[in-house]
Amino acid sequence: MSNTPKIAIIGSATIDKNVKGSRSIRKIGGTVTYAGITFQKHGLPTVIVSNIAPQDSGLLRTLRQQGLTVCSSPTEVTTSFVNHNDGDDRWQEMNSKASPITVDQSQSIIEKVDHVHLGPLHPSDIEPELFLLLGKQPCFVSLDVQGYVREINHGQVRLKVSETLHKVLFSVQVIKADHLELDAILQFYQMDCKTLKEFYGLRELVITKGDEGGYIMADEKVSFEAKPVPRIIDTTGAGDIFFAAYLIYRFHKHRNISESSQYAASIAARYVAGQYIP
Template sequence: MTLVVIGPVTKDLIVIGGEESQRIGGPTYYQSFVFEEFHKDYRAIVNCSDIELANSFPSKDKVKVILKEDTHYFINKYPFEDNLDIREQSTNFARIPILKQDLEDALPLEIDAFVLNPLNRYDFPIETIEYIKSFNVPVFISVQGFLRVPSDEVNGNYTIKLENFDKLSDVLEGVTSIFLDEDEASIIGMVFDVDEMVITNGSRGSRIVSDDEIIIDAVECEDVVDTTGCGDTYMAAYIAQKLLLKPREIAGSFASQIASRKIEKSGPYNSN
């Protein structure tokens, strides 16, 4: 079952306390490490200006780069080392849309499901979303990027604020699962034509809303080292289980466990 995972790869600056580190990032990047372990039949498609970023993925043969004129850049600041749920984030808000014609040249011949990971509302124009839906396969979408708008500007980067998107109903209509956190859920509400909403809440766990609501407890970490990419890791682990036709409660518990393991080490999920 070929899974196509699409979204930007990023250049990130991570600041925990006063300690800085430069990294590769983006949901598609973090998720590829999970799929490499639990769903090997995947392909990653990323948009950026630096083809060399593909070398950081766990399997370079599974990555296709759509070259653009810019790359998403993020600064993630965690001011309190003892509470990594609190993050201050800024970005360059790169405008590098993934177009229908980009995908026509990049998609594999067989596609059984899509995962879409926008980092801002420019990444996936409506025409691209409609093209992806036309394949009539399951579509899993991270909502966060569609809600992000620039706020204060400092040295070419912008702090992020969240606002509802007037075209969000069109974007989400008919998709299989949407993924978001509690803050985002409070902005967009709960009424959409989707099979389920998977809502995360950091160390407080998550919930899965469909015809009913399932509460998933967080798995306690022995040592919280790095929470960047935790939500992306949860999303990929959940999807991997759903593609195996596991029930929501099992998929959510598995995702919580994998996200917890990721948090205990720096960088993306590593089974070792």
């Protein structure tokens, strides 16, 4: 297998504190981490474009130990979140925000890969000029919309569609959103799902609903079920892993939508059960 990266993931790597009841654990996170490890575990050499502060070099080492290439530019702080999970009640706080990822640090990488996966965690995570560059490239581009349906207000993360999303959608082919994020987007643009897909020229929309499964909107709507999990260990990052696994089967292995979504659901279930990423 060639070690030349085939996929570039762009977005913040994070230091997360996950709080569940009276328990809390610290771990690395972000779409770049969860999706990056998933791509790499499937034999797809992956480079992460992210900004990690010098004092958090341990995060770099952890990612590289997973076989990932990491391109990090100077930043005073690394992005960090506190993820609260109290049964059905989940909320987030952002404690720190790394410098935005720039065109200069990304361009040479984007020009060499087959697939760019965008994983911003807030609206200013990636310089908007980068989307103009992506629109001129022949590579396949996928996006997890979560960073563009978030407003950070005094550290509190709230659901709100960013004006930047409009620019981003014109440069991507496939997006993933959870059902609440999709509802917010459709209300913001006053469109239904089919119109959104056609207006922005999207090939597919991947919509997740947690343990209820979800659906893929392509030429037709294809539903999928979540796989049962006997004991839930951690759900943080499950959507990132689902989407990465779906992209692998659907667009790298060229399987059909039903097979790809079922495979992705099985990988996500293994992760939630604590059996996929150490």
